[in-house]
Amino acid sequence: MxxxxxxxxxxxxxxxxxxxxxxxxxxxxxxxxxxxxxxxxxxxxxxxxxxxxxxxxxxxxxxxxxxxxxxxxxxxxxxxxxxxxxxxxxxxxxxxxxxxxxxxxxxxLSPEALALYHRIRENISNPVVEVRRRSCMGCFLPLSVAKMEEWHKGKSLVTCDECGRILV
Ligand SMILES: [Zn+2]
Missing domain, CATH: 1.10.287 (Helix Hairpins)
Known part of the structure; x- marks a missing residue:
């Protein structure tokens, strides 16, 4: 988003x-x-x-x-x-x-976004994933309602609560 x-x-x-x-x-x-x-x-x-x-x-x-x-x-x-x-x-x-x-x-990309990416990349090979069917396509777990709202608003980078990946 x-x-x-x-x-x-x-x-x-x-x-x-x-x-x-x-x-x-x-x-x-x-x-x-x-x-x-x-x-x-x-x-x-x-x-x-x-x-x-x-x-x-x-x-x-x-x-x-x-x-x-x-x-x-x-x-x-x-x-x-x-x-x-x-x-x-x-x-x-x-x-x-x-x-x-x-x-x-x-x-x-902003320095903040790059820093976040590199931090996640230390442990995870694909730090940025899409959201499909209200789920994170990294860990495939459903996102909470609050998380979905935050993601919809799209004001800042949103990460998955379960796996920490950046959600697109
Ligand atoms: Zn996830």
Whole structure:
């Protein structure tokens, strides 16, 4: 009901969305590092084997296997780079959009609202929730009549008596 509570919720959601996008970007980076490590390992193995003499059958087999692994890693890397090329730019764009939205929302919030949010956030991951069917959507318990009245008036931020979340 209260506009500031709504803005708090939108700010919180924008931060969460930004974080989800960041996770996707981190995953791409981790995959790239994993492939680079595999490639280095395969290359090191080939160097270690060197050039086995033609009658060193075990050495020849070992070399073939190492070369095959390097070929596979290169194929996987090629495929991954295409995927990365497609995804990374879009993800970075989306991250920037959510960052902008979060910054814009944050600038519109009062220091009191931010302080309250951060205090609740220490223990609760979603400090701002909506009211539906006269209930808090954080703990799903019904709100008292007095609480509903306070919330309807919308003069200040209202928190749930049961769980302490800010009610929108
Ligand atoms: Zn609650």
């Amino acid at each position: 209260m506009i500031e509570a709504r803005r708090l919720l939108e700010w919180h959601q924008a931060k969460e969305k930004r974080q989800a996008v960041q996770k996707e970007l981190d995953k791409l980076r981790a995959r790239e590092e994993e492939l680079a490590a595999r490639r280095q390992e395969a290359e090191a193995k080939i160097r270690r084997i060197g050039e086995p003499s033609p009658d060193d059958i075990d050495g020849q087999i070992e070399l073939k296997l190492a070369q095959q692994e390097l070929w596979l890693v290169n194929k996987d890397t090629e495929r991954f780079m295409e995927e990365k090329f497609e995804k990374e730019f879009a993800l970075m764009e989306t991250r920037r959009e959510w960052e902008e939205k979060a910054a814009e929302r944050e600038a519109s």
